[in-house]
Amino acid sequence: MDEDIQLIECYLSGDDSAMAKLIDKYQKEVYFFVYRFLGDKEDAKDVTQTIFIKLFRKIKQFKRKSSFKTWLFSIAVNSCKNFKKHKYISISSEDMSRIPDSKDIQTEVIKKEQKEMIKRGLLSLPKKQRITLILRIFHELPYKDISKIMRCSESTAKSNFFFGIERLKEIIGEKYEL
Amino acid sequence: MNCKTTRKLLADYIIGDVTPLEKAQIDEHLKRCLSCKKKAKEISSLFKMISSYTVEEIESGVFLEIKNNIIKELQTKRRFYLKIWDWLWLKPIRPAFVSLIILTLLFFLAYPSIVNHFSNTNNYSIIISSYIDVDSDEIQDLDKEDIDDILAVILPSYEDIATFLPLDNDLSDLNDSDIDIIYHALLYQDQPTVEHSTML
Numbered sequence: 001m002d003e004d005i006q007l008i009e010c011y012l013s014g015d016d017s018a019m020a021k022l023i024d025k026y027q028k029e030v031y032f033f034v035y036r037f038l039g040d041k042e043d044a045k046d047v048t049q050t051i052f053i054k055l056f057r058k059i060k061q062f063k064r065k066s067s068f069k070t071w072l073f074s075i076a077v078n079s080c081k082n083f084k085k086h087k088y089i090s091i092s093s094e095d096m097s098r099i100p101d102s103k104d105i106q107t108e109v110i111k112k113e114q115k116e117m118i119k120r121g122l123l124s125l126p127k128k129q130r131i132t133l134i135l136r137i138f139h140e141l142p143y144k145d146i147s148k149i150m151r152c153s154e155s156t157a158k159s160n161f162f163f164g165i166e167r168l169k170e171i172i173g174e175k176y177e178l
Numbered sequence: 179m180n181c182k183t184t185r186k187l188l189a190d191y192i193i194g195d196v197t198p199l200e201k202a203q204i205d206e207h208l209k210r211c212l213s214c215k216k217k218a219k220e221i222s223s224l225f226k227m228i229s230s231y232t233v234e235e236i237e238s239g240v241f242l243e244i245k246n247n248i249i250k251e252l253q254t255k256r257r258f259y260l261k262i263w264d265w266l267w268l269k270p271i272r273p274a275f276v277s278l279i280i281l282t283l284l285f286f287l288a289y290p291s292i293v294n295h296f297s298n299t300n301n302y303s304i305i306i307s308s309y310i311d312v313d314s315d316e317i318q319d320l321d322k323e324d325i326d327d328i329l330a331v332i333l334p335s336y337e338d339i340a341t342f343l344p345l346d347n348d349l350s351d352l353n354d355s356d357i358d359i360i361y362h363a364l365l366y367q368d369q370p371t372v373e374h375s376t377m378l
Contacts, residue, residue, distance in 0.1 A: 012308075023248055023249070031240075049244055115230065115231050142195065
């Protein structure tokens with residue numbers, strides 16, 4: 001039997017350590033997904049907690065038609081979509097004015113700026129394209145799983161990915177001449 | 179493979195998620211199409227940049243804090259629900275418990291008509307037993323038509339009284355205030371005779 005399914009069975013029979021193991025196994029992945037989607041660490045922390053609480057409350061509804069990870073991500077996607085508060089974090093002028101002369105530190109700052117650019121680019125994408133891009137690039141999920149998570153067809157997932165990439169290329173390409 | 183199809187597959191090609199046949203076709207196309215080759219380079223550079231977008235500087239305690247909060251929240255609720263669940267759904271008492279719930283629900287659903295039935299019967303009992311020497315239990319066994327007949331005999335001027343009451347000759351609607359009015363009207367009527375009890 002799949003390890004995740006075994007842990008779920010244990011949890012359902014009253015073993016709370018199984019719950020801790022499932023959290024340990026997936027919380028970082030979920031946190032990083034949420035962080036990339038929302039762009040804020042504190043929000044990512046709160047939403048990750050909410051996702052796992054929802055997950056364990058609904059765990060009896062897990063039909064095992066898809067993998068546990070796919071099911072977990074479908075809850076994560078819905079929670080992120082429903083998350084109303086949306087902070088926009090950007091590099092402040094204060095951060096930029098602190099650029100020192102040292103070449104190494106300058107490189108670091110450029111890297112930081114690049115990351116910020118990607119973050120802004122991702123946040124500016126429509127939700128469906130953003131989710132598809134994050135799941136595909138950072139979590140390396142196949143279209144089959146993404147379509148289950150997003151409750152859409154594989155061809156829709158493919159076109160969301162294609163247009164997401166095109167748009168991100170336009171946003172980032174303007175500055176970095178891709 | 180033409181340019182349109184190639185461009186649709188370029189991102190997947192760079193990730194390495196295309197079939198061997200598609201890969202061979204794209205490789206072949208890129209050899210002879212400079213425009214698509216340029217596109218492929220752009221996407222490849224974009225992916226390199228994106229891959230640098232790692233989530234860093236997460237404080238070491240964050241994940242432990244998240245985990246503890248989740249467990250705390252879930253265990254508190256779980257213990258509470260488990261206690262109730264265990265207590266309510268012990269197998270031996272399950273049928274009795276379910277039956278009790280159903281009976282309670284039925285009682286509350288039927289409550290208004292039950293109360294109404296008893297109160298009406300009691301009203302008739304009070305009127306009839308105050309004029310005729312019979313047990314109230316016997317009166318309660320009577321159906322509506324009998325009661326109607328008896329009251330018509332006991333209260334010879336019932337029709338007159340009824341004109342003052344919002345009864346529309348339906349005695350089942352008698353309430354306390356109706357009875358008060360009937361008693362008041364009866365002060366001016368003759369007492370019924372004992373023979374009337376033979377009707378019962």
